Amino acid sequence: MTTIAFIGLGIMGSPMAVNLAKAGHAVRGWNRSPGRADALVAAGGTEAASIAEAVRDADVVLTMVPASPQVEAVAYGPDGILANARPGTLLIDHSSITPQTSIDLAKAAGDKGIRVLDAPVSGGEAGAVEGVLSIMVGGDRADFDAARPVLDAVGRTVVHCGPHGSGQTVKAANQLIVAVNIQACAEAVVFLEKSGVDLAAALDVLGGGLAGSTVLTRKKDNFLNRDYRPGFKLELHHKDMGIVTDAARTVGATLPIGAAAAQLIASAVARGDGALDHSALLRGVELLSGYGRD
Numbered sequence: 610m611t612t613i614a615f616i617g618l619g620i621m622g623s624p625m626a627v628n629l630a631k632a633g634h635a636v637r638g639w640n641r642s643p644g645r646a647d648a649l650v651a652a653g654g655t656e657a658a659s660i661a662e663a664v665r666d667a668d669v670v671l672t673m674v675p676a677s678p679q680v681e682a683v684a685y686g687p688d689g690i691l692a693n694a695r696p697g698t699l700l701i702d703h704s705s706i707t708p709q710t711s712i713d714l715a716k717a718a719g720d721k722g723i724r725v726l727d728a729p730v731s732g733g734e735a736g737a738v739e740g741v742l743s744i745m746v747g748g749d750r751a752d753f754d755a756a757r758p759v760l761d762a763v764g765r766t767v768v769h770c771g772p773h774g775s776g777q778t779v780k781a782a783n784q785l786i787v788a789v790n791i792q793a794c795a796e797a798v799v800f801l802e803k804s805g806v807d808l809a810a811a812l813d814v815l816g817g818g819l820a821g822s823t824v825l826t827r828k829k830d831n832f833l834n835r836d837y838r839p840g841f842k843l844e845l846h847h848k849d850m851g852i853v854t855d856a857a858r859t860v861g862a863t864l865p866i867g868a869a870a871a872q873l874i875a876s877a878v879a880r881g882d883g884a885l886d887h888s889a890l891l892r893g894v895e896l897l898s899g900y901g902r903d
Contacts, residue, residue: 611759613637614667616660616683616690617704618645620839621730622673624737625703625763629671630654632762639663661693669759670700676848677706684714696722701756703744705729705784705845707852708774711747715773724752727773729780730764731787734840735827741765745783747775781853788850788870788887790824795891798832799898809833831888843890844883847874 611634615626618640626649630636636654638646639662646656657663660683664670670690674680680702684690690700700723702711711727718725726748736742744764746753753769760767770779797820801811812829815821830836850871857864873893882889 611635612666612668613759614639614657614660614663614670614694615649615654615673616663616670617641617673617679618649619673619675620734620841621703621737623648624734625671625673625730625742626654627652628737628740629759629762634759634762637663637667659688660690661688664690664694664698667694667698669756670694670698671703671759672700673703675704675845677704677710680704680706680710680714685717691718691721691723694721694723698723699752699756700725701728701759702726703728703730705780705849705852706777708747708777708781708856711777712774715748724749725773726752726756727776728756728760729776729783731780731783732764733827737763743783744768745770745776745779747771747773747777777852778856781849781856784846784849785853785864785867785870787824788846788874789866790822791828791887791890792870792873792894794822794825794828794832795888795894798891799894799900803898828886828888831886832891835891837882837885837889837892839884839886841887842883843874843877843885843887846887847871847878847883850874 613634613636615638618638626636626638630652637657638649639657715725726746728744728746730742730744732742742764743766746769770776801808816825877893
């Protein structure tokens with residue numbers, strides 16, 4: 610049994626913490642806003658009143674917060690992780706942030722004897738609940754090997770991708786692929802409906818062929834029912850597309866389709882859809898195709 614501090618009990622973090630508790634680990638959770646620890650407590654975990662309390666005696670600290678500023682807020686400062694975790698602690702950051710933020714965090718933590726892995730995840734809320742996330746990890750191989758019992762409790766595909774920052778680079782590529790895939794699915798839905806085709810039947814057969822994808826499988830019901838309750842919010846995908854666009858520019862990679870997808874996501878957020886699931890890109894295609902809006 611490992612003593613784990615879990616920082617960030619949101620849509621993804623809460624079920625991940627629950628799965629760690631169910632796997633037999635002693636999990637103490639902390640969230641910036643109160644009332645998010647009920648599921649963890651019901652699974653046998655505990656709630657900490659502060660970051661310092663959560664991490665003080667932890668073997669492993671996991672963070673799952675929205676973006677680079679939030680990672681820096683929970684990591685640095687007198688009340689943060691680095692000031693209160695003991696030397697030798699393994700800090701695993703599951704947040705999706707810029708590669709450079711991860712590299713900087715690893716250096717600052719190393720100065721205090723704290724080991725760091727950047728380990729962003731893919732799979733959305735359903736993958737977090739089911740414990741089948743894909744986890745792309747950057748950092749020292751020995752630290753990755755030490756972290757496997759923890760990572761295997763929340764993920765199915767767990768891969769060491771290289772040094773610090775590599776996990777975040779792979780996650781950026783993941784978000785690029787997912788954005789383009791969702792947009793293509795959304796366009797197909799409108800095309801099929803305007804053609805008078807049975808949408809449910811069409812999506813079933815498409816899912817069984819070369820056009821099939823995890824995105825189509827996971828988001829099919831969202832498209833069919835126009836159910837945009839957030840499994841992954843558009844505003845977070847907007848943030849991630851900013852990361853991949855900036856990183857691609859830095860290395861000299863051109864992303865013409867990715868740039869278009871990034872602009873369509875930005876448009877959805879500007880229209881007020883940022884708190885909806887990213888399958889709500891369908892609303893933009895409907896708008897462009899003359900469906901009208903509520």
